[in-house]
Amino acid sequence: LDNDLPALNVTGNSVREGGDQYLTWNVGFAGGTALPANGTMTFTLGGSATRGVDYAMDTSDTDRAADLFYSTDGGTTWRNVDVAGSSFSVSVPAGATGVRIRSSVANDGGVESDETATLSATLSSPGRVSTSDSGSATILDNDLPALNVTGNSVREGDDQYLSWDVNFAGGTALPVAGTMKLVLGGSASRATDYQQWVEVSTDGGTNWSRLSSAEPTFTVPAGATGVKVRTQVLDESAVESGETTTLSATLS
Numbered sequence: 001l002d003n004d005l006p007a008l009n010v011t012g013n014s015v016r017e018g019g020d021q022y023l024t025w026n027v028g029f030a031g032g033t034a035l036p037a038n039g040t041m042t043f044t045l046g047g048s049a050t051r052g053v054d055y056a057m058d059t060s061d062t063d064r065a066a067d068l069f070y071s072t073d074g075g076t077t078w079r080n081v082d083v084a085g086s087s088f089s090v091s092v093p094a095g096a097t098g099v100r101i102r103s104s105v106a107n108d109g110g111v112e113s114d115e116t117a118t119l120s121a122t123l124s125s126p127g128r129v130s131t132s133d134s135g136s137a138t139i140l141d142n143d144l145p146a147l148n149v150t151g152n153s154v155r156e157g158d159d160q161y162l163s164w165d166v167n168f169a170g171g172t173a174l175p176v177a178g179t180m181k182l183v184l185g186g187s188a189s190r191a192t193d194y195q196q197w198v199e200v201s202t203d204g205g206t207n208w209s210r211l212s213s214a215e216p217t218f219t220v221p222a223g224a225t226g227v228k229v230r231t232q233v234l235d236e237s238a239v240e241s242g243e244t245t246t247l248s249a250t251l252s
Contacts, residue, residue, distance in 0.1 A: 005128045006033035010121050012137030016176065018107045023055050023137040025119045027099040035096045039125035042089045043101065047118035049139050054115055056083065056103045071100040078102070092123065111143045111172055144251050145172040151247060156235045162194055163230040164247045174224045181217045181250045182229060188243035190214070194231045201228040220251065 006029035015021040029035065045051050056068050069078040070090050074097075081088050092099060101119060120134035146169035154160040168174065182198065190196055198216060199208040202224045211218060220227060229247060 004036070005039065005123050005125055005131050006030045006035070008121055008123055008131050008133035010119055010133045010135030012117070012119065012135045014138040014140060015105055016140040017105055017142040021105045022102040023105055023117055023139065024100065024102045025135060025137055027101070027119075027121045027133075029096075029098050032097050035092055035094050035123075035125075037094050037125050037128070039092045039094075039123050039128075040089055041092050041099055042122045042124070043087060044120040045083070045086045045117060046120065047116040047136055049115035049117040051083065051086065051117075053106065054108070054139055055105050055117055068101065068103045070102075072096045072098075074098070075100050105139055107142070109143060111145050111169070112141050114141055115139045141175045143175065144178060145169045145174070147249055147251060149247055149249055151245070154233055156233055160233040161230045162233055162245055163228065164249075166227040166229060166247075166249045168224075168226050171225055174220055174222050177222045178220045178251050179217060180220050180227060181215060181252075182211075183215050183248040183250075184231075184245055185248065186244040186246035188245040192234065193236070193243055194233050194245060198229055198231045204228070 009028045009030060010025055011028070012025045013023065015023060027041065049055060068081050068083055068088070070081055071078050072090070072092055081090060090099070099121070116136040116138050118134055118136045120132065122130055122132040124130040148167045148169060149164055150167070151164045152162065154162060166180070184190060184198070188194060197210050197212045199210050200216070200218055201208045202220050205228050209218065227249070
């Protein structure tokens with residue numbers, strides 16, 4: 001009978017902050033091999049995500065939802081494990097075909113880049129050569145960036161457009177699809193000084209959608225880095241002072 005330990009293959013998932021989300025790593029044994037003898041698997045956590053901040057926020061048994069869990073039976077049974085520093089070990093029974101690890105994810109309030117949590121695993125058993133592998137799971141940010149709205153100045157006539165750029169702070173790409181509401185105000189009047197409609201673009205001005213409601217609402221897709229808004233200026237015959245049109249944008 002073969003007594004060699006199987007090679008390991010560690011793979012992780014990608015989850016977004018918020019809700020009842022779990023980082024999950026599958027530590028598979030090459031070829032679905034069953035472990036020939038009882039063993040010990042030692043794990044080390046690393047990566048750009050911080051344990052205790054971004055995931056596994058609490059290592060006390062009084063708050064099991066925040067701890068790390070492991071399963072040696074394909075996810076049917078989960079056991080809680082406390083982590084000392086960045087490493088921990090679990091017993092793996094003979095006959096197991098892999099180990100699963102999972103951890104709750106924190107829903108923080110800051111806009112940030114996606115973060116990775118790397119799990120390194122080593123399987124050992126007395127009298128046998130140890131095997132190792134590592135893999136990463138990714139925490140995707142769900143926080144909406146701050147907005148910065150800037151507008152232009154135009155003269156009446158000659159097919160002129162009032163336009164605004166609604167930029168996301170730092171050029172941040174929107175992590176999830178959002179809804180943007182626009183409200184126009186100022187001393188200029190809708191349907192008198194400018195059209196009743198506005199056009200919006202979420203791809204830098206390549207494609208435009210026309211919205212006719214007084215306070216238009218539309219979807220901004222994930223990955224967008226800003227929104228462009230425009231409306232056509234009406235050419236009045238009366239002499240008047242310059243007028244302003246204020247655009248207020250809310251992203252949710």
